[in-house]
Amino acid sequence: MKILVIEDEPQLLSNVKESLEKEKFLVETASDYHEAIDKLFIYEYDCILLDIMLPNGNGLQILSQLKAEEKSENVIIISAKDSLDDKLKGLELGADDYLTKPFHLAELNARVKAVLRRQKLNGKNTLQIANATLDLRERTFIVNNQKISLNRKEFDILNYFSLNLNRLITKSALAEHVWGDHSDNADNFDFVYYQIKNLRKKLQSANADIEIESVYGIGYKLIKK
Structure with a gap:
C-alpha cells in the first residue's frame, strides 16, 4: 500500500512517515502545493494524508482538483485549522476523514487502516464479522438474522471497531472519532465507558460471536469469540 503525506511541517512530516513505514506502508512525501500536485497527477496512491495549510496553495484546492479527476477517495485531512466550515468543505469534496492537530500517531495509523479497509469493501454497504452484520447504509445491526436495536453512538462505535477488528483502540481515539474533535480533552471518559x-x-x-475486550488503562478492541 502506497501513501502520500502532504505536510509542510518538517518534523511532523518526518514523524508521520516513520510511523507509517513501521506499519509496512510505502510512504512518499510532499511539503508544498506544487510538489503535491506534481506527484498526485503522475503517480497513484492508496491513501493521501492532506494538510489544509500549505505553501503556495492549500489542501482544499488540491482536493477540488482530485474530485474533478475522480481521484478524491481515500483522503484524510490533517490540519490545525479546527474550522467546521473547512471540515465540512473537505468532506463535501470527497475526503474520507478529518484529523485535527495535534494527534497521536497511533490514532493516525488507525484512521489510515480504517480508510483502507473501507476501500476493500468495494462499494458494499455491509460489514460481516462472524454471525454479526452491520448495514452501513441502513445503519442496522443484525445477529443470527435478528435485528438488534442500537442507538446512534453504539452503531458508530461498533462500526469503528469493526473496521479495526483485533486492533487496540484507545479511549481518546474512540472519543474523538465518535464524539468529535475536542472530546479527547475531557476530564474523564465515563461517557465512553457507559456506551x-x-x-x-x-x-x-x-449471542453475537464478537465481543469488546478491555485493555486495562488504555482502551478496547473488538475480537471474535
Whole structure:
C-alpha cells in the first residue's frame, strides 16, 4: 500500500512517515502545493494524508482538483485549522476523514487502516464479522438474522471497531472519532465507558460471536469469540 503525506511541517512530516513505514506502508512525501500536485497527477496512491495549510496553495484546492479527476477517495485531512466550515468543505469534496492537530500517531495509523479497509469493501454497504452484520447504509445491526436495536453512538462505535477488528483502540481515539474533535480533552471518559457497557450487554444478549475486550488503562478492541 502506497501513501502520500502532504505536510509542510518538517518534523511532523518526518514523524508521520516513520510511523507509517513501521506499519509496512510505502510512504512518499510532499511539503508544498506544487510538489503535491506534481506527484498526485503522475503517480497513484492508496491513501493521501492532506494538510489544509500549505505553501503556495492549500489542501482544499488540491482536493477540488482530485474530485474533478475522480481521484478524491481515500483522503484524510490533517490540519490545525479546527474550522467546521473547512471540515465540512473537505468532506463535501470527497475526503474520507478529518484529523485535527495535534494527534497521536497511533490514532493516525488507525484512521489510515480504517480508510483502507473501507476501500476493500468495494462499494458494499455491509460489514460481516462472524454471525454479526452491520448495514452501513441502513445503519442496522443484525445477529443470527435478528435485528438488534442500537442507538446512534453504539452503531458508530461498533462500526469503528469493526473496521479495526483485533486492533487496540484507545479511549481518546474512540472519543474523538465518535464524539468529535475536542472530546479527547475531557476530564474523564465515563461517557465512553457507559456506551461500551450497554453495547456489550446487547452483544451478549444477542449471542453475537464478537465481543469488546478491555485493555486495562488504555482502551478496547473488538475480537471474535
